């Protein structure tokens with residue numbers, strides 16, 4: 001783990017209008033979402049890198065398919081989602097002062113495919129990762145899985161700390 005897939009962009013010589021395309025495996029770090037950890041499957045998915053030289057700069061495109069697995073955000077059972085991720089960056093030949101004309105993933109001729117793919121996958125993740133669309137989650141009172149045993153609780157408070165307090169209040 002912790003590997004970084006770099007691509008030396010100086011190995012590719014393109015004239016305006018020319019294109020370079022290559023598929024390679026990109027090491028991906030697990031992703032954090034909603035306080036949970038989601039692991040990419042495979043850990044090094046194959047990504048297609050396309051470089052297109054224009055008269056003013058280089059268009060960089062990355063495309064990959066990956067499955068991300070981790071706990072359901074409602075019931076903590078196994079959940080996962082398959083993603084098709086596409087991302088596009090641009091690096092001007094003479095970027096001047098403008099950040100918009102450079103890609104942060106390209107430093108000293110080395111393209112950090114791992115960081116780029118990680119950010120692209122993170123952007124593609126939905127807000128919620130669930131084991132199923134209609135997951136009922138865990139009971140907020142007793143913590144049991146409401147998918148397996150749908151139930152409700154009578155009364156307002158079952159927390160034993162509250163019970164002890166009201167006990168005490170009764171005796172005062």
Ligand SMILES: [Zn+2]
Nearest residue numbers: 072075131135
């Ligand atoms: Zn669930």
Ligand SMILES: [Zn+2]
Nearest residue numbers: 139141142143
């Ligand atoms: Zn319950």
